Amino acid sequence: MNIYALSSGRGPSGIAIIRLSGKDTLKICQVITKENIIKNKEVNLFKFYDPSTNNLIDEGLLLFFQSPNSYTGDDLAEFHIHGSNAVISLFLDVLSKQANCRMAEPGEFTKIAFQNNKIDLLEAESIGDLIHSETELQRQQALRFIQGNASNYYNSLRDKLIKSLAYIEAKIDFAEDDIPDTVLKDVHTAIEEIYKEIKKTLEDQRVGEKIREGFKVSIIGEVNAGKSSLLNLLSKRNAAIVSEEKGTTRDIIEVYLNLDGYPVILADTAGIRESENNIEKKGIELAINRSKESDLNLIIIDNSSKQVDKKILDLINQDSIVVLNKSDVSNDNSGEYKNNGILISVKNNKNIDKLIDLIKDKLSKKIIDTKNILVSRERHRNKLNLCLLELEKFLEKKQSKEIELAAEDLRMATRHLGAIIGKVDVEEILGSIFKDFCIGK
Ligand SMILES: Nc1nc2c(ncn2[C@@H]2O[C@H](COP(=O)(O)OP(=O)(O)OP(=O)(O)O)[C@@H](O)[C@H]2O)c(=O)[nH]1
Numbered sequence: 378m379n380i381y382a383l384s385s386g387r388g389p390s391g392i393a394i395i396r397l398s399g400k401d402t403l404k405i406c407q408v409i410t411k412e413n414i415i416k417n418k419e420v421n422l423f424k425f426y427d428p429s430t431n432n433l434i435d436e437g438l439l440l441f442f443q444s445p446n447s448y449t450g451d452d453l454a455e456f457h458i459h460g461s462n463a464v465i466s467l468f469l470d471v472l473s474k475q476a477n478c479r480m481a482e483p484g485e486f487t488k489i490a491f492q493n494n495k496i497d498l499l500e501a502e503s504i505g506d507l508i509h510s511e512t513e514l515q516r517q518q519a520l521r522f523i524q525g526n527a528s529n530y531y532n533s534l535r536d537k538l539i540k541s542l543a544y545i546e547a548k549i550d551f552a553e554d555d556i557p558d559t560v561l562k563d564v565h566t567a568i569e570e571i572y573k574e575i576k577k578t579l580e581d582q583r584v585g586e587k588i589r590e591g592f593k594v595s596i597i598g599e600v601n602a603g604k605s606s607l608l609n610l611l612s613k614r615n616a617a618i619v620s621e622e623k624g625t626t627r628d629i630i631e632v633y634l635n636l637d638g639y640p641v642i643l644a645d646t647a648g649i650r651e652s653e654n655n656i657e658k659k660g661i662e663l664a665i666n667r668s669k670e671s672d673l674n675l676i677i678i679d680n681s682s683k684q685v686d687k688k689i690l691d692l693i694n695q696d697s698i699v700v701l702n703k704s705d706v707s708n709d710n711s712g713e714y715k716n717n718g719i720l721i722s723v724k725n726n727k728n729i730d731k732l733i734d735l736i737k738d739k740l741s742k743k744i745i746d747t748k749n750i751l752v753s754r755e756r757h758r759n760k761l762n763l764c765l766l767e768l769e770k771f772l773e774k775k776q777s778k779e780i781e782l783a784a785e786d787l788r789m790a791t792r793h794l795g796a797i798i799g800k801v802d803v804e805e806i807l808g809s810i811f812k813d814f815c816i817g818k
């Protein structure tokens with residue numbers, strides 16, 4: 378089967394790119410261009426025709442990549458045509474009428490690349506991440522994964538496991554022969570090291586996942602202090618209702634921001650105070666819970682407040698920034714919590730740049746060393762944890778007595794590690810990974 382899809386964004390645009398991949402690619406190209414010679418890996422300037430009518434569709438460029446040196450590993454063509462809806466529709470329609478040709482599913486080009494061993498599973502996922510990246514940190518992380526840093530790491534760990542497993546299997550097969558007893562001890566030491574290594578990898582404060590999904594920054598604080606106003610200002614839109622009435626916000630309102638390269642999920646919450654109103658009470662509970670799961674809390678206090686609720690003061694810690702709003706109204710500096718706070722005015726847009734710098738500064742301290750991020754998804758973390766469990770079982774066993782069971786532990790551990798990069802047992806996870814891609818990738 379040959380597959381095709383529009384790989385560029387929907388028009389109208391100057392140029393649109395349609396991809397075609399499969400073993401009949403060259404033949405289909407010849408039919409559509411009426412040309413016999415189509416140069417591999419070179420730019421071909423051709424006219425494209427509808428073979429059923431002989432009518433001209435458009436004129437454009439054709440790039441042909443012969444298998445196996447293509448993105449998918451199969452023969453692949455790219456048609457660069459004019460990006461109008463009419464041209465695109467007609468072109469796709471013509472392709473649909475060719476024998477053994479159908480529209481590609483989302484991510485199918487990348488899936489074929491994986492199946493043809495052009496890329497591993499980590500790289501395939503990261504191509505999806507790069508396409509969806511919105512901030513500089515996300516772009517850098519996706520690119521690092523595509524270049525294979527993480528793949529190399531997992532491959533080398535897996536190789537070490539396989540080597541240990543081979544020793545154990547040799548010991549089983551040649552029990553009475555001359556394999557020294559120290560072998561089991563050496564394997565034990567090697568597995569202990571791998572165990573420690575994986576444990577260390579998992580202690581990364583989930584930075585990789587946060588870069589993919591966004592850091593949770595939450596606006597928490599006094600009623601009427603200007604929390605919703607701040608959210609609207611930072612997100613440059615009226616996402617939350619602002620009013621002089623106290624207790625306006627009840628639900629959590631989330632906006633996704635690119636804060637100078639940092640992906641941030643910014644949340645506005647209900648103001649914290651003693652309230653008799655049940656709905657408001659629920660909102661306050663949501664706010665406090667949210668503060669606990671945030672990477673950073675902006676504790677908003679009205680600078681003229683003489684007394685601040687203890688529940689709010691209790692939230693001040695190293696993962697928070699105290700923000701004193703309405704500096705245009707009051708310049709009062711009393712109150713201990715004010716010493717480390719930043720004085721802003723949402724109304725006059727005062728010190729907002731400084732606040733953004735502070736947020737970035739706090740978040741950057743969480744990013745230990747982006748070069749060493751090896752886990753970018755929950756899927757990777759789960760597999761590493763499963764691998765650790767098996768290694769733990771292995772280390773707890775008296776290997777000389779339970780050698781067959783110990784070998785099975787290592788086999789399972791190897792399998793979990795392999796699943797991260799897509800070696801063994803991948804069918805069931807394939808579907809879930811590639812369905813998140815867009816069509817044409
Ligand atoms: N003078 C002054 N007024 C402000 C400033 N920021 C917000 N306000 C006003 O303060 C009032 C409350 O603003 P909101 O943004 O609704 O405050 P909130 O903290 O979300 O309030 P709740 O949702 O009720 O807890 C509105 O009338 C705003 O216009 C500021 O920097 N200076």
Ligand SMILES: [Mg+2]
Nearest residue numbers: 604605625626
């Ligand atoms: Mg509000």
